[in-house]
Amino acid sequence: METELRIGVFVCHCGINIAGVLNIEDLCRYADTLPNVAMVQANVFTCAQKGTSEIEKVVKEQGLNRVVVAACTPRTHEPIFRACCQEAGINPYFFEMVNIREHCSWVHRHNKVYAQAKARDLIRMAVARASFLEPIGTFSSRVEPKAMVIGAGVAGMTCALAIADQGFEVILLEKEVRMGGLLRHLHKIAPCDVTASKLIGEKVAAAEKDDRVKCFTSARVEEVTGCIGNYVVKFSSGQESYTDKVGVIVVATGGVPLEPVDLFNYDGKRVITQSQLEARLKKGDIEAKSVVMIQCVGARIPERNYCSRICCMVAIKNSLHMKKAVKDAKVFVLFRDIQAYGVENEALFLKAREEGVRFIRYRLDNPPVVEDGRVRIYHPGMGKEVSLPADLVVLSTPIVASSDSEDLSKVLKVPVDENKFFLEAHPKLSPLDFATSGIYLCGNARFPATVREATYQALGAASRASIILSHDTIERVGTVAAVEAELCSGCFVCVKVCPYKVPRMNENGKAEIEPMQCQGCGICVAECPAEAIRFRYASDEQITAACNALHAPQEIRSEN
Amino acid sequence: MEEILTMVEEFDRILVLGCGGCTTVCCAGGAREVETLATLIRMDRKQKGKPVETLEAVTELQCEPESVKPILEKLANQYDVVLSMACGAGVQTVAQLFPNHNALPALNTLFTGRAEEHGVWTENCLACGDCVLWRTGGICPVTRCAKSLMNGACGGASEGKCEVSKDRPCAWQEIYHALKRLDKLHYLKQEPQVKDWPVHPGKVVREDLREGEATRVD
Amino acid sequence: MSSFEPLIAVFSCHYCSYAAADLAGSSRIQYPPNIRIIKVPCTGRVSANHILKALERGADGVYVAGCLEGTCHFISGNYKAQKRVQYVKALLSEINIEPERVEMHFMSAAQGSKFAAVAAEMTDVIKELGPSPLNHSRY
Numbered sequence: 001m002e003t004e005l006r007i008g009v010f011v012c013h014c015g016i017n018i019a020g021v022l023n024i025e026d027l028c029r030y031a032d033t034l035p036n037v038a039m040v041q042a043n044v045f046t047c048a049q050k051g052t053s054e055i056e057k058v059v060k061e062q063g064l065n066r067v068v069v070a071a072c073t074p075r076t077h078e079p080i081f082r083a084c085c086q087e088a089g090i091n092p093y094f095f096e097m098v099n100i101r102e103h104c105s106w107v108h109r110h111n112k113v114y115a116q117a118k119a120r121d122l123i124r125m126a127v128a129r130a131s132f133l134e135p136i137g138t139f140s141s142r143v144e145p146k147a148m149v150i151g152a153g154v155a156g157m158t159c160a161l162a163i164a165d166q167g168f169e170v171i172l173l174e175k176e177v178r179m180g181g182l183l184r185h186l187h188k189i190a191p192c193d194v195t196a197s198k199l200i201g202e203k204v205a206a207a208e209k210d211d212r213v214k215c216f217t218s219a220r221v222e223e224v225t226g227c228i229g230n231y232v233v234k235f236s237s238g239q240e241s242y243t244d245k246v247g248v249i250v251v252a253t254g255g256v257p258l259e260p261v262d263l264f265n266y267d268g269k270r271v272i273t274q275s276q277l278e279a280r281l282k283k284g285d286i287e288a289k290s291v292v293m294i295q296c297v298g299a300r301i302p303e304r305n306y307c308s309r310i311c312c313m314v315a316i317k318n319s320l321h322m323k324k325a326v327k328d329a330k331v332f333v334l335f336r337d338i339q340a341y342g343v344e345n346e347a348l349f350l351k352a353r354e355e356g357v358r359f360i361r362y363r364l365d366n367p368p369v370v371e372d373g374r375v376r377i378y379h380p381g382m383g384k385e386v387s388l389p390a391d392l393v394v395l396s397t398p399i400v401a402s403s404d405s406e407d408l409s410k411v412l413k414v415p416v417d418e419n420k421f422f423l424e425a426h427p428k429l430s431p432l433d434f435a436t437s438g439i440y441l442c443g444n445a446r447f448p449a450t451v452r453e454a455t456y457q458a459l460g461a462a463s464r465a466s467i468i469l470s471h472d473t474i475e476r477v478g479t480v481a482a483v484e485a486e487l488c489s490g491c492f493v494c495v496k497v498c499p500y501k502v503p504r505m506n507e508n509g510k511a512e513i514e515p516m517q518c519q520g521c522g523i524c525v526a527e528c529p530a531e532a533i534r535f536r537y538a539s540d541e542q543i544t545a546a547c548n549a550l551h552a553p554q555e556i557r558s559e560n
Numbered sequence: 561m562e563e564i565l566t567m568v569e570e571f572d573r574i575l576v577l578g579c580g581g582c583t584t585v586c587c588a589g590g591a592r593e594v595e596t597l598a599t600l601i602r603m604d605r606k607q608k609g610k611p612v613e614t615l616e617a618v619t620e621l622q623c624e625p626e627s628v629k630p631i632l633e634k635l636a637n638q639y640d641v642v643l644s645m646a647c648g649a650g651v652q653t654v655a656q657l658f659p660n661h662n663a664l665p666a667l668n669t670l671f672t673g674r675a676e677e678h679g680v681w682t683e684n685c686l687a688c689g690d691c692v693l694w695r696t697g698g699i700c701p702v703t704r705c706a707k708s709l710m711n712g713a714c715g716g717a718s719e720g721k722c723e724v725s726k727d728r729p730c731a732w733q734e735i736y737h738a739l740k741r742l743d744k745l746h747y748l749k750q751e752p753q754v755k756d757w758p759v760h761p762g763k764v765v766r767e768d769l770r771e772g773e774a775t776r777v778d
Numbered sequence: 779m780s781s782f783e784p785l786i787a788v789f790s791c792h793y794c795s796y797a798a799a800d801l802a803g804s805s806r807i808q809y810p811p812n813i814r815i816i817k818v819p820c821t822g823r824v825s826a827n828h829i830l831k832a833l834e835r836g837a838d839g840v841y842v843a844g845c846l847e848g849t850c851h852f853i854s855g856n857y858k859a860q861k862r863v864q865y866v867k868a869l870l871s872e873i874n875i876e877p878e879r880v881e882m883h884f885m886s887a888a889q890g891s892k893f894a895a896v897a898a899e900m901t902d903v904i905k906e907l908g909p910s911p912l913n914h915s916r917y
Contacts, residue, residue: 073800074817075792102803103815107894114783114811121785121814415853423849426887435793435851479819491585496678499853521852522823526862529590530580530618538819543828546816550787551836561872592827596869599830604873606834607911 006038007130008064009123010055012046012071014101021105021112022119027070030120034127038064046071052084059088066090066130070098070123091135093479093537098126121550128549132541140473141516143229144247147465148173150221150408153181155443155454156252157203162462163250164212168469171244172207173219173235175404179204181254182444187278189451190317191344197282199451216242221411224249225501227517228438229474248438248465249412251422252458253405255444258298258397264370271370271393274314281321288329288392291322292375294368295335299398301364306419308398308448312339315396316349319357331357332388334368334377399448413500414439421447432461436500436519440464479537480518481525485510487532494524494533564597565604567664568612568643574601575615575639576666577631577654579622579646586681588667589645591618597645597666615639622650625657632658671703689758695747697738702755704731710755712748783812784838784904788897789824789859790815793851794887795843801890809894810901821845822855829866829880836913839904841881843896849886856884876907 009031013019024042031040039062043051046069059067067090069081074097082092100119108115145168149160152174160170178184180203186196207213216237223234226245234243257275260266268276274293280286293315299308312335319331333352338359340349353359361380362368368377370393379386401420409416414434415423422445425435432440442457443449449457468474483494483503488510494503495511502517503524513524513533525535568574576598584590598614605612615638620627622644632642632654641662644651647669655663671683683703692710693700702708706724713732716723722730739745767774790796796817802809816832818824821844832840842863844856860882867877881900885892 073803075797075800099800099803099815102800104811106803106806107808108811109806110808111811118811118814125814125816413853415849418848425851487580487591489580489584489590491587492675493587493678497858499855519852521820521855522818523820523852523855523858526823526825526828527858529587529592530584531591531595535823538823540825540828543816543818543824544831547787547828547831547837548835550785550814550832561869565873592825595827596830599827599834600869600873603830603834603875603912607873607875 003065005036005066005131006062006064007034007036007066007068007127008055008058008062009034009037009040009068009070009127010046010051011040011042011100011123012051012069013042013044014071014105015045018071018101018105021109021115022100023116026116027100027119027123031068031070031123031127034124036066036131037127038062047077047080052080055081055084056088059085059090064090066094066096066133068096068098068123068126068130070100070119070126072101073097073099073103091137093136094130094133096126096130096133098122121552124552125546125549128545129542132539132545134536134539136478136536138475138477139515140475141229143468143471143474144231144245145169145469146171146244146246147248147250147469148231148233148244148246149250149252151175151181151252151254151443151445152179152204152207152215152217153252153254153443153454154183154200154203154451155254155445155449155458156181156250157200157207158455158458159250159252159442159462159465160213161203161206161210162459163465163469164210166462166466166470168212168466170213171233171235171246172213172215173221173237174215174217175219175253177217179207179215179217182256182275183451185275185279187282188317188321190313191348194451196451221408224412227514228436228468228476230516231438248440248468250461250465251408251412251414251434251439251441251445252443252461253402253408253422253445255399255421255448256402258304258400260297260395260397263297264294264368264393264395266395270373270391271395274311274318274394274396277318277392277394281318281325284325286322286325286392288322289326290330290389291319291332291392291394292368292388292390293319293331293333293394293396294370294375295333295396297395297397300336304398304400304419306398306447307337307339309339310448310450311396311398313345313348313450315394316340316345316352316357318394319352320348320355323355323357330389332375332390333357333359334362334375335359336362336364399444402445405445412436412439421445432457432464438468476516478515479520480515481513481520481522481533481535482515483511483513484532484534487530489530489532491529493527493529497527498524561600564643564664564666565601568601568641571612571641571662572610573613573615573638573640574598575617575632575635575642576601577622577642577644577646578616578618579644579650580618581621581623581646581650583646583650583667584618586673586675587679591616594618594645597643601643613639619646619650622646623653625653628653628657632661688755689760690756692753692755695744695750695753696735697742697744699731699735699738701731701735704729704734711752782905782909784901784909785836786813786839786841786897786900786904787832787837788813788815789821789828789840789842790817791821791844791851791856792817792819794845794849795883795885795893797887798843798885798889798893801888802894803890805890807891807894809897812901812904813897820850820852820855821859822850822852824859824862826862826866826869829863830869833870833875833879833910834912838907838910838913839879839881839900841883841896841900843883843885843893846884846886875911878903878907879910 028040086092148171160172180200183196183200219237226232417423425433440461442461443454490509506512525533578594645666651665672685673681673683717730722728850856863882
């Protein structure tokens with residue numbers, strides 16, 4: 001026997017945010033006429049302590065079994081009300097939220113009549129949907145207390161060491177023959193003039209010494225299956241193949257400086273890149289009396305539209321090193337905009353100017369021209385073209401994503417952006433997480449970063465990863481898809497369409513979805529030709545109910 | 561679609577009946593397609609001012625009377641016509657079981673094929689009744705050669721593509737390569753094969769599976 | 779028909795367009811009050827049948843608003859949705875309903891103004907088309 005539906009609707013004034021535009025009393029009266037609604041209540045601030053305790057009280061007193069809150073956005077407030085439902089003794093997923101603030105009162109302020117009608121519609125749709133809500137529980141699985149870090153540059157090694165410091169085992173993979181990444185080729189690191197080889201040498205030594213860190217070079221990730229807490233990873237190192245289990249994965253695959261082929265007469269001898277300049281500075285093999293640096297080479301152009309962020313500081317740093325290395329050297333930096341963010345960088349920029357480094361701005365539509373031994377540039381201050389002496393031309397090129405980032409993204413089933421950098425779940429709210437739980441990212445793999453930033457990110461990612469590793473089990477909410485075996489026709493459609501390759505055919509010829517691995521997108525649910533996959537969090541019944549309620553039955557839109 | 565709408569024009573209560581077998585698997589007549597078709601019919605009729613009632617159901621296997629019977633009996637008197645989303649066999653099962661019902665086909669059964677990828681199907685078998693795959697390297701000349709030639713390429717293919725359609729590989733070229741790979745090229749040199757196009761028997765009987773007493777064989 | 783105010787259903791992805799709508803709200807960007815959002819975890823969850831049902835049950839137009847190309851939270855859900863929208867358009871043509879009533883839009887969570895612009899654009903398009911042939915009785 002099914003229990004009778006008793007929906008409680010709570011309409012929020014949100015001070016004047018909602019009540020200033022919408023007639024709350026009218027909404028309450030209207031909600032009361034809707035099917036299965038047992039009671040309606042208005043609150044001034046539903047999310048405040050008074051509001052939530054009121055919901056708990058009313059749910060208990062009136063024996064409500066579904067709660068609808070018409071207030072602001074579920075993206076910020078849903079967790080509060082779900083918790084409130086749980087406190088009141090009903091499943092937290094017996095809750096539906098209607099956004100009558102962001103989606104109504106705030107955006108239709110000058111159209112109160114229609115806003116009111118819309119709010120009624122939205123409440124009606126939510127109540128209809130609420131009638132089909134299903135309880136959702138949680139389930140847990142064991143966590144493998146081990147991490148895999150892909151990439152042994154400064155970010156990867158910092159991250160691996162930080163995870164190891166917390167007492168967890170780490171598999172550290174490096175695709176090159178040696179660990180160290182880009183820093184192996186650099187000279188000094190701005191703004192504190194740390195010697196790159198020393199910094200990275202210490203990290204490599206620490207990683208090699210630490211028993212908890214298992215380093216593999218010439219390594220490649222072949223296959224990754226499983227999910228947070230329990231990834232099964234297959235990788236190779238040289239000729240050897242390995243299979244292991246890890247709880248979390250960190251992507252720290254770095255980037256590479258763009259090679260400016262066919263740009264500004266680049267030849268690697270007299271027209272070189274900043275990294276080549278650093279190699280020469282490192283060797284002390286430099287004599288040029290007059291150096292012209294060109295910024296934004298191959299960056300901030302239509303086909304590569306981003307600013308690589310670090311090249312300005314690299315140029316400023318190297319111009320100062322040039323000044324030091326060659327007495328009376330002339331250094332010109334031709335730039336479009338200078339990116340010298342932060343107090344220390346700004347100070348370094350100032351110092352470069354004080355020491356006589358000349359900065360000349362150019363525009364994309366009038367770029368400098370590199371000729372034999374000279375660079376021609378329009379000087380905006382002088383209002384005419386000037387020709388600068390150039391024993392050496394140094395091109396500042398952006399960091400681009402490493403060539404295999406796209407392949408790795410497919411193995412890990414995580415996204416990359418249009419420039420093939422790995423894409424975090426949210427740039428502000430979860431900058432070091434992928435949308436797929438249990439996989440994290442840091443360093444240049446994500447976006448060009450300074451050594452310092454890469455280090456921060458690596459420590460951050462290590463901390464995110466350790467949160468998972470430090471628990472014996474991991475709990476997940478069951479907002480996942482599930483196959484109803486008796487309806488399954490065994491057609492393999494779900495197996496083929498799942499972006500995470502989770503569904504598989506079992507020995508009975510029926511599809512099966514491992515709940516721990518399911519990410520809850522609902523793609524298979526919408527694709528299954530037999531409609532045999534259920535998704536309690538957003539079921540066909542719920543969506544159809546909302547569609548059915550789009551238009552009120554027999555309601556005369558008197559406002560028209 | 562137009563044809564279906566014409567077919568059901570005279571009816572006001574339609575049972576859209578899917579099949580949980582082959583037509584579900586090939587995304588043509590499972591629960592999802594049943595829902596789509598029923599919705600489209602309702603929308604069309606609402607638009608024309610002649611609203612219609614639809615019922616939606618899916619039989620496990622519509623070519624199997626045991627699967628069709630209970631569903632139709634349960635829904636008896638609730639519909640005027642069955643619009644079947646099964647293959648021709650399913651439609652006829654319904655028509656035979658319930659001779660007084662109108663059973664209409666919603667699908668054109670095109671071919672027996674293979675799922676190339678999700679959303680792509682290719683024709684691979686014509687149910688010709690005389691399988692030659694054993695000597696054609698597993699490639700069916702009847703369906704995959706545009707001309708159904710039985711004894712080699714026609715000569716019209718270029719760069720491995722059929723002269724009938726450039727995106728269709730020449731089946732005989734594929735057969736040649738397959739036999740070469742299997743080291744069975746000598747099959748091609750055998751006497752010209754005359755295809756025995758059997759008259760379709762219309763019925764297959766396996767006595768061993770049937771109910772009842774065995775007939776004595778002396 | 780000057781008083782025709784269309785009813786438009788929007789299938790909105792939790793990760794992008796729903797957030798974009800929130801942002802439009804917190805930025806107080808005003809747009810026509812004709813849309814009704816139905817939130818989904820990913821536009822890949824939206825099936826052809828959902829779109830058809832929305833039209834059948836009174837919407838004059840429907841659009842699906844998913845993440846920008848290449849940035850779907852679930853890798854490819856937005857492309858799936860786009861294909862299904864195209865499929866629905868073809869189905870609608872078959873029953874003589876304007877396929878323009880159904881559309882796919884892409885936006886990021888940060889594009890509050892785009893959300894508002896799309897809502898306005900769809901409202902204009904549907905106003906131009908007039909009430910859905912299924913809804914004549916209403917107006």
